Amino acid sequence: MDLKNKILQTPTGKKLLSEYQLNLLTKNNIETLLDFHDAENQKLNKLLAIKLESVLEIKKELDMLPWQSETFVETVNELDFGTGIEELDKFLDSIAQPFRRGRVWEVCGQTGVGKTQLMYTLALNFVWKHKLQVLFIDTKQDFxxxxxxxxxxxxxxxxxxSEKAMADIHVVEVLTSEELIEVLKAFDQQMTDDVQAALKTKVVVVDSLAACFVDHRGREMRRTRDSLLTEVACRVRKLAVRGVAFVIGNISFSQDSGTF
Known part of the structure; x- marks a missing residue:
């Protein structure tokens, strides 16, 4: 299915965009779903003559559509990785949600409940069992x-x-959401270029998502935050389609803890 038909499947795209506007995408070499996601939001805002919020909404709605393979996408095997935690694997199997290629998990909880320890355990169990590699993105600089x-x-x-297991957990420090996006883009490009280390990396752990958005808290930063979150989601989705599993740590807040 081509990009125009996909966009017309979204409520916002169907409501706001005409055939003329959709044809402008093709004329500007935006021909695939990933071209659209990779395009700067401000560029799409001006090209399509719609609000920036509408651009972000269309991208979000596209992410909700059933995944469709494109020419660059590798077929995702239904290989179950497992977590290496027996009781957790039993539970996941019981709800037909085993940890496997292309799975994206968000691990939420308040500070101090053990999210990081769980992510360490999942990373170590994976390299231990499968002799493959994990990309551990450390946003808190405390790996x-x-x-x-x-x-x-x-x-x-x-x-x-022990040394082999340690070496197979590749740790990268990032400080900002922009740096996180660049790391994911670089990883995806390495997979495209058949870099062996990237091809052997089948799990990405992010500890944690909230830490690299600390400079975008508050209502006045909402537009910037939404734009960056959408970009992160697009990058994660693209890699997940290629068979990479994600475990993303995040913080949950109580109602009286303020606005993030």
Whole structure:
């Protein structure tokens, strides 16, 4: 299905965009879903002569459509990764939601409830079981190698196995949402270029999403925050279609904790 038909499946696109406006996309080399997502929001705002909020809404609605394979997309195997946590895997199997390729999880909770420990465990269990790699995106600048080493010591593994597991968890520090987007873009490009390290990376862990949006809190930053969140979602979705699973940590707030 071409881009125009996809956009017309969205409520906002169907309501606001004419055939003439949709043809402008093609004339400006915006011909696929990913071309549309990759296009600057301000460019689409001017090109289509619609509000910036409407551009963001169309992108969000496109993300809600059933996934359609495009020429660059690899077929996602139904290979179950498993979490390595027996009771959790049993529960996930019971609701037909096992941890597998292309799965995107958001792990939410208040500070101190164990989100990071769960993400460490999932990352270590994955490299341990599958001999593949994990991209661990650390937005809090507090990744603890010692915690991983302690977990390995508890498993009583030899030094060579321990060093291999540590090496397979590739940690990248990011400070801002813009840096997070750039890391995801670079990873996707490496997959396209057949970089072996990228092709062997099948899980991305983000700890945590909220930390890199700390400068965009409050109602006055809502438009910028929504735009960046949409861009992150598009990048995650594109990689998920290619078979990469995501575990994204986020913070939940009580009603009286203020506006994020």
């Amino acid at each position: 603890s190698t010692k915690r991983i080493q302690d977990m390995l010591l508890e498993r009583k593994v030899d030094q060579e196995t």
